[in-house]
Amino acid sequence: MLNDEEMQIWHMWKGSFKRIFSRVIKEMTEHTGLSEGDFGVLDRIDHFGNGKLRQQDLVDSMEWTKSRLSHHLTRMEQRGLVLRKPLDTGNGVQVIITSSGKSALDDSRPIVSKAIRKYFLDQLTEQDIELITNLAKRINLGS
Amino acid sequence: MLNDEEMQIWHMWKGSFKRIFSRVIKEMTEHTGLSEGDFGVLDRIDHFGNGKLRQQDLVDSMEWTKSRLSHHLTRMEQRGLVLRKPLDTGNGVQVIITSSGKSALDDSRPIVSKAIRKYFLDQLTEQDIELITNLAKRINLGS
DNA sequence: ATATCATGGTTGATACGTCAACCACAATAT
DNA sequence: ATATTGTGGTTGACGTATCAACCATGATAT
Numbered sequence: 001m002l003n004d005e006e007m008q009i010w011h012m013w014k015g016s017f018k019r020i021f022s023r024v025i026k027e028m029t030e031h032t033g034l035s036e037g038d039f040g041v042l043d044r045i046d047h048f049g050n051g052k053l054r055q056q057d058l059v060d061s062m063e064w065t066k067s068r069l070s071h072h073l074t075r076m077e078q079r080g081l082v083l084r085k086p087l088d089t090g091n092g093v094q095v096i097i098t099s100s101g102k103s104a105l106d107d108s109r110p111i112v113s114k115a116i117r118k119y120f121l122d123q124l125t126e127q128d129i130e131l132i133t134n135l136a137k138r139i140n141l142g143s
Numbered sequence: 144m145l146n147d148e149e150m151q152i153w154h155m156w157k158g159s160f161k162r163i164f165s166r167v168i169k170e171m172t173e174h175t176g177l178s179e180g181d182f183g184v185l186d187r188i189d190h191f192g193n194g195k196l197r198q199q200d201l202v203d204s205m206e207w208t209k210s211r212l213s214h215h216l217t218r219m220e221q222r223g224l225v226l227r228k229p230l231d232t233g234n235g236v237q238v239i240i241t242s243s244g245k246s247a248l249d250d251s252r253p254i255v256s257k258a259i260r261k262y263f264l265d266q267l268t269e270q271d272i273e274l275i276t277n278l279a280k281r282i283n284l285g286s
Numbered sequence: 287a288t289a290t291c292a293t294g295g296t297t298g299a300t301a302c303g304t305c306a307a308c309c310a311c312a313a314t315a316t
Numbered sequence: 317a318t319a320t321t322g323t324g325g326t327t328g329a330c331g332t333a334t335c336a337a338c339c340a341t342g343a344t345a346t
Binding site for chain 1: 311
């Protein structure tokens with residue numbers, strides 16, 4: 001169904017991604033103790049919500065299920081990175097970043113940026129960037 | 144540390160990969176009940192070992208830790224996909240694909256191939272393929 | 287012969303992901 | 317007023333991933 005060359009392309013692509021990605025994440029977790037998910041959550045609360053964000057909005061922007069987010073927030077709450085507070089106005093829950101969550105985030109940002117540059121951007125040519133941009137467009141249109 | 148455009152490249156790349164990859168895997172698991180790991184293990188036993196493979200060889204070719212493989216094989220053994228048998232000659236364990244493991248694998252191959260073509264290869268131009276090949280070379284050399 | 291080391295594998299604890307079932311509240315229809 | 321539906325969130329069970337500690341066997345050095 002696929003010839004050797006086609007199979008190879010797939011494996012190379014998969015392999016490149018996994019290597020690069022795990023290097024970036026590893027660099028962050030080793031330096032700050034945040035997981036990929038932790039960082040994503042904190043980043044969005046900070047960036048889109050300016051310190052607090054409704055759980056459902058978080059679900060949408062993370063492209064996670066509500067279940068996954070709920071479980072993850074439980075763990076983050078336990079570690080003191082965020083708080084959860086029921087909304088006064090009817091249904092829903094506010095997720096609030098704590099000061100320790102905020103400083104973990106601030107510590108992580110430069111580390112993540114440096115790692116992305118080192119392991120990813122520095123490896124790319126102009127052409128690569130075009131490829132990525134075009135491919136992303138096609139993928140996102142295609143569904 | 145990173146400008147908006149650089150951040151976008153990263154997110155597009157990450158997003159494209161995750162979407163494509165999860166579509167391929169989902170297609171397989173829905174049709175055959177095999178996870179990505181299951182398929183990888185069975186594929187290698189079949190392809191490199193012709194039905195049986197030493198656990199350590201499996202570890203090497205999967206690029207997994209021995210611990211991860213051990214846990215995974217325990218689950219696969221429970222489901223009757225593989226058997227484990229201590230090697231007579233000293234140390235080590237043979238992992239043997241069962242007939243039900245083999246047929247699950249055979250069922251999966253065409254499904255995986257079709258999915259890779261549909262969600263990945265069909266999206267690529269000749270040029271894209273060349274770029275991916277080169278990129279992969281750079282990544283894999285770089286460590 | 288026995289201490290030491292390297293290799294190959296297991297185990298337990300814990301974090302992360304997914305699925306299906308469930309619960310709470312609000313809006314709408316009758 | 318009360319049933320129905322939709323939205324927002326939780327929970328429990330289980331599969332997957334990682335880490336560190338551990339155990340068994342085989343090879344090497346003394």
